[in-house]
Amino acid sequence: MAFPIPHLISSPASSFLPYNPLLNLTPLSLNPKIPFSTPTPPHINVLRHIRRRKATSHLRCSASSYPENNNANSPNQDDVTELPLFPLPLVLFPGAILPLQIFEFRYRVMMHTLLHTDLRFGVIYTDAVTGTAEVGCVGEVIKHERLVDDRFFLICKGQERFRVKKVVRTKPYLVASVAWLEDRPSPSADVDVDGLANEVETYMKDVIRLSNRLGGKAEKEVGDLRRNLFPTPFSFFVGSTFEGAPREQQALLELEDTAARLAREKETLKNTLNYLSAASAVKDVFPSSSSPSSPS
Template sequence: MAFAQLVSYSSSSSSLSPKPSLPPSVAAPAGCYPSSSSSKSLAPPPLRGRRRRSLDSVRCSASSFSERRHAGSPSSDDVVELPLFPLPLVLFPGAILPLQIFEFRYRIMMHTLLQTDLRFGVIYTDSVTGTANVGCVGEIVKHERLVDDRFFLICKGQERFRVTGIVRTKPYLVAQVTWLEDRPSPDGADDLESLAGEVEAYMKDVIRISNRLSGKPEKEVQDLRRNLFPTPFSFFVGSTFEGAPREQQALLELEDTATRLKREKETLRNTLNYLTAASAVKDVFPSP
C-alpha cells in the first residue's frame, strides 16, 4: 500500500497554476515507460530580450540544495529551450527515475541529448487533466543503448521549470521554459525546521504501522531527512506519494516550502489515522 492510495485531497486540487498552453495532442509517449525496476527511495504505505543560457550551466542537485540560491544557479528570469518528455508520472528534484526508451521520436531525442546535453524536461500528463505546464528537469546519469536502439536510462531530478511557449512539436516536443523556485517563506527558518521534523515523525509512524500491517518485523525507522534542508526534504516526501500523480503534481507546483510541508503533513496524518484504524481492526479480527 502506498501513501498515494490514502491521499485525502481531491484530484481537482492539483490545478494550482493556469492550464498549460501545451498542444492538446501532446500525450504520454507510447514508446517510453518507467523501468520495472523503478522504486522510490521510500515506498511504505503510501523575453523580453530573451536571455538564453546553456543547460550546461544550470546543474543543481536537490541533495545539495540550500534555502538560498547559490551563485551560478539558474535564475527564474532565464529562458531556455528544453526538450520535453510527457509522462504519466511526476519527477521531483533529487528523485531517481529509471526509464526505458523505445519509441522512434524519443530515441531520436536520446541520440541528440547524448551528443549535446544530458537533460530534458519530464512533465506530467494524463487523459483527464491533460498536460501540466510545470515539470522537472531529468538529467541522465547512466544509460545503456541496446542493439535494437532502445535505451535504458537512469535519470535524476534537477530544477523545476514552467513552460512559457512551444518551440516545436516534431520530431519531439521542445518548449521555452523558465525556472521555478520556492519563494522566501514568511515562516522563519526555525518554523520550517519544526515543520520538517513533524513531517518526518509522521512518516516514521506511517512506516512503522505499515510494516506491522504487512507482517514485517517492527524496528526503529532510521533518519529519513538525511541532513536535507526543508525544501529538498519536502520534494523527497512528495516523491514517496506513489500512485497519486495529481497530488504529486500539486506539490511540485507549489512555490512555498512551508505550504508544501503543511500539505504533506496533513496527507500523512490522514494516512496514519487510516492505518491506525486498520491495525486496530486487524488486532480484533486477526486473519486465520
C-alpha cells in the same frame, strides 16, 4: 496543452515484485481502489520508496551539494530557455531518481541529441483527464545503456523545476520555452520551516512503522529519513514518496513555498496514519481480514 503520452514499458503493479531500476518505470504502488480524492486517505507506500532510496543513495546528491537556496551555477528564475519535453503519467521531483526504458522512435531521436549535448530534458506530467501540466522538472541522464536495437535504458535524476511558457515545436519531439521555478520565502515570518520538516519526518516514520505491522513484518526503529537535508529538498523527497497519487504530487511540485508544501504533506501523512491506525485496529479484532493494501 494536450500532448500525446509516449509508449513506455509497463511496470509491475504488485509491490512485492523486485525492483529493477534498469527494467521498470518508477512503480506506482498506491492502492488503485482508494482514489486520492476520497474521504478515506490512501495507503501511501512510503516504506517501499525508502527502500529504493537506500538502493540508489549513491546516485543522490548530498545535503552539502544541495543547499536551501540555489547556488551560483543554478539557472536564474528570470531565465527563459528551450528544453525538450518528455510527457509522462508520473511526476519527477528535484533530487529524485527516475529509471526509464525508451523505445519509441521520436524519443530515441531525442536521446541521440541529448547524448551529444547536456543530457537534460523536461519531465512533465500528463494524463487523459487533466491533460498536460505546465510545471515540470528537469531530468538529467546520469547513467544510460544503449542496446543493439537502439532502445535506451536510462537512470535520470531530478534537477530544477520549470514552467512551460510556449511550445516551440512538436516534431520529432516536443520542445518548449521554459522559465525556471524556485521556492520563495514564506509570507509568514512566524513559520518554523525546520520544525515543520521534523514533524513531517515523524509522521513518515509512524506510517512506515504501521505499514510494516500491517504487512506482517517485524517492527523496528526507523532510521534518519532527513539525512541532514534542508527543508526544501526534504519536502521534494517527501512528495516523491507519494507514489500512485500523481495529481497530488503535481500540486506539491507546483507550490513555490516550502512551508506550504510541508504543511500539505504533513496533513496527507496524518490522514494516512489515521487510516492505517484504523486498519490496524480492525486487523487486531479480525486477524483474517485483508490488509488495506489489498482489499477484497
